[in-house]
Amino acid sequence: MAEQKKLVEEITSMEEDFAQWYTDIVKKAELIDYATVKGCMVIKPAGYALWENIQRELDARFKATGVENVYMPLFIPESLLQKEKDHVEGFAPEVAWVTHGGLEPLQERLCVRPTSETLFCDHYKDVIHSWRDLPKLYNQWCSVVRWEKTTRPFLRSREFLWQEGHTAHATKEDAEERTIQMLNLYADFCEEVLAIPVIKGRKTDKEKFAGAEATYTIEALMHDGKALQSGTSHYFGDGFARAFGIQYSDKDNQLQYVHQTSWGMSTRIIGGIIMVHGDDSGLKLPPRIAPTQLMIIPIAANKEGVTEKAHELCDLLKAAGVRVKIDETDKRPGFKFSEQEMRGIPLRLEVGPKDIEAGKCVLVRRDTGEKLEASFEGLEQKVTELLDTIQTDMLEAARAHVATHTYKAKDYDEFCDLINNKPGFVKAMWCGDRACEDKIKEDTTATSRCMPFEQEKIADVCVCCGKPANKMVYWGKAY
Amino acid sequence: MAEQKKLVEEITSMEEDFAQWYTDIVKKAELIDYATVKGCMVIKPAGYALWENIQRELDARFKATGVENVYMPLFIPESLLQKEKDHVEGFAPEVAWVTHGGLEPLQERLCVRPTSETLFCDHYKDVIHSWRDLPKLYNQWCSVVRWEKTTRPFLRSREFLWQEGHTAHATKEDAEERTIQMLNLYADFCEEVLAIPVIKGRKTDKEKFAGAEATYTIEALMHDGKALQSGTSHYFGDGFARAFGIQYSDKDNQLQYVHQTSWGMSTRIIGGIIMVHGDDSGLKLPPRIAPTQLMIIPIAANKEGVTEKAHELCDLLKAAGVRVKIDETDKRPGFKFSEQEMRGIPLRLEVGPKDIEAGKCVLVRRDTGEKLEASFEGLEQKVTELLDTIQTDMLEAARAHVATHTYKAKDYDEFCDLINNKPGFVKAMWCGDRACEDKIKEDTTATSRCMPFEQEKIADVCVCCGKPANKMVYWGKAY
Secondary structure (H helix, E strand, O other): OHHHHHHHHOOOOOOOOHHHHHHHHHHHOOOEEEOOOOOOEEEOHHHHHHHHHHHHHHHHHHHHOOOEEOEOOOEEEHHHHOOOHHHHHHHHHHOEEEEEEOOEEEEEEEEEOOOOHHHHHHHHHHHOOEHHHOOEEEEEEEEEEOOOOOOEOOOEOOEEEEEEEEEEEOOHHHHHHHHHHHHHHHHHHHHHOOOOOOEEEEOOHHHOOOOOOEEEEEEEEOOOOOEEEEEEEEEEEOHHHHHHOOEEEOOOOOEEEOEEEEEEEEOHHHHHHHHHHOEOOEOOOOOOOOOOOEEEEEOOOOOOOHHHHHHHHHHHHHHOOOOEEEOOOOOOHHHHHHHHHHOOOOEEEEEOHHHHHHOEEEEEEOOOOOEEEEEOOOHHHHHHHHHHHHHHHHHHHHHHHHHHOEEEOOOHHHHHHHHHHOOOEEEEEEOOOHHHHHHHHHHHOOEEEEEEOOOOOOOOEOOOOOOEOOEEEEEEOEO | OHHHHHHHHOOOOOOOOHHHHHHHHHHHOOOEEEOOOOOOEEEOHHHHHHHHHHHHHHHHHHHHOOOEEOEOOOEEEHHHHOOOHHHHHHHHHHOEEEEEEOOEEEEEEEEEOOOOHHHHHHHHHHHOOEHHHOOEEEEEEEEEEOOOOOOEOOOEOOEEEEEEEEEEEOOHHHHHHHHHHHHHHHHHHHHHOOOOOOEEEEOOHHHOOOOOOEEEEEEEEOOOOOEEEEEEEEEEEOHHHHHHOOEEEOOOOOEEEOEEEEEEEEOHHHHHHHHHHOEOOEOOOOOOOOOOOEEEEEOOOOOOOHHHHHHHHHHHHHHOOOOEEEOOOOOOHHHHHHHHHHOOOOEEEEEOHHHHHHOEEEEEEOOOOOEEEEEOOOHHHHHHHHHHHHHHHHHHHHHHHHHHOEEEOOOHHHHHHHHHHOOOEEEEEEOOOHHHHHHHHHHHOOEEEEEEOOOOOOOOEOOOOOOEOOEEEEEEOEO
16 A cells, blocks of 8 residues: 555645646646657557547547548748738747758748638639538648647647638528537536536637637536637638638529538647546546556456466456456556556456455445445446436536536626636626626636527626626636 | 549549659649748648548557657757757758747758757756666657648648657667667558568667667658658667756766667658559558548439438448448539549449448448449448458559569669669678669669668679678669
């Protein structure tokens, strides 16, 4: 138990210092390492396997809605980035510039893509001619670069991995429908696969994407009561189409501008998984996203039959579709338990000589710590059911956390008191005036997270200025 | 038929101008589009779907040998690139340099990775301490940038997609074994999945990778008789380990340097698929890599029951695991036939009112043009078998092409005559002297492709200088 303690002692407790806890987990669970380039990450096997599972799940969902994958260049010429005014203003201050190719200076600077709207538009103007060419439903998986001043693993890094979908439609309605469809897809994915409940809503103009007519978001609540913007879907109207000249002939042979959307989810969501589910023993992964769902730890592996039994159970569970591994290193069982907990593997199976004699093994749930005896007979069914239960219970626990950390404020005193003293979301009315958003941010550092689809009438007046208000907003401090 | 002719007429014939034929296919089969940035590609859905299939197949084969995926940063600080002398000399002249982040100049220039040996080594020196940490078997899927002067879609572009595996081992023997294991993996993948036969061998010192002790290669022969280096596997010895200080304590507690390998395959191989299999009607994809294996084309789709039957067959084939689509556009059948041929879809299924009455449909093979009647009864089995047959026949056809385009030369006159007049490989003896390689390149533009594992004694003396020689080399003009 000394070893077990030691591994855990190396993690700062959540209550003591949440930020340090997060950094400790990211390192101790071997998700990333820092790279020589400031603000860039080395994503290690355990972290990348998580991303691969996220990719596989999301990609299948995208394709089921008709999306096709493509790959656009890494570089955007400066003149191309400048074509849409709002967009360039939003991104130019934080891009990395390539000025030399080989030994020679370039004639025009190229930025490393911070996002690829301009590249997709430049392509769409060449390939969209007729209504028959629509819709275009393209997506790409890639890395993007934003030269951030302060960085944190997964949450804010100078380079991160993501997918960016870019679609072009014949009508405003089609584009708006796709914008909401993808937001819903992200929300379903977060709840069903990551066990992360989210609030769906629309961003205020202050918070929307550079160049968008409307930005929709899913907002998740972390364990420390801070919000994480977890995925966004943007409706562009025909703004980019006009800037880039993307037109098609409709069925009456009239030239029309296309209507566009874009939507993205990134490795940032891995930060969300850590901060929604993790605890002082480490990472806690929902079974549906966990690269390893069950770790078999043989007890007294040197005793006759133990290793054989471990392998037999491993094969049995593998055949039942469980992602299973055996820890056969020469470490002590206590240390292996701690490692499995640190890495967030949802289930542990302990099997030793006495268990084998009794025809059973011990299963330990990572989410609750509960120990269960399970007979070898029907083990695969038991494990499969238990993984489903853990998945459901983790979502319920996360939902309960959101419920107990969501408050309502009717006036500004109450609002400031809650925002400053009760970590979580505060629901309050807003008049729609940017000045109130600015004041709230200045007074409290909180921002409007979204105007949720599910509206509720908290009061008749704006929580900030007292003028009539009919929009309910989720406010919170955010990552 | 006029429309059909038109589509095909837009392609230059292979005999007339192979380079133009290649460019036409790449565009007409909608694999890529040119981007605004010179030398960069927009990989379109049909091209990217091919890459996804290549990724899926290779990735599964890598993982079966214990490889884990990771992600390293896009940028390499100049000082890090310079750590291994041969390596930096090889790559520095062709990298893109980032000099500004946001509005400020960087303190140190960063190059956009042309390959990531230096990043992996920088990471390995931090995470490898003990013999227990070995081997490290890492791979990453990413894009890399090399500032090439002349570019061609897939074959040579400034940015391309690839995977790069980087491994670290306790011993020279382990590293050498992994180097050959991965070369064999690439060769098997090319033959089994892409139906591309390859020559396996070792590169001469002149042609090896910058920083490697030995480079192994698989070389494929294109339809025009030129060679394509299709995948490489490098053995580094402890050169990088010494430059970066990657050491581990062995079981006797002695510090040792690790031995390393790297190996890669890129989107270049898509150029190989085009040039090995394509013909004057377009692309020709082996079934195992084809994103769509069978295209159903309804004839007289307006007649009762035709569309329904097409969908019924589609569902039936899908359930049998066939990647199938229906062309339901309002184009004429002849045009659809040409499109399916242009895109290289291995099988076409034609079904019209008369067929339905007779309880059968027509299958047309893309590789041979052969038409076969097939009854609806047992269609899924027939199609599955036919796809296997096409796969086998395409590999056999490609093998026959290599066999009839591989020559032997005993003396220099014969060698030059063959190299200049008979497109293909020329097998000839080499003394091992770089001067002979240089002379051959200067006289003929041909290069040594590899010293094949399967050696053969063509003569006793070097084909160039006449001195005693015991190495047989494959020579050829290459992409």
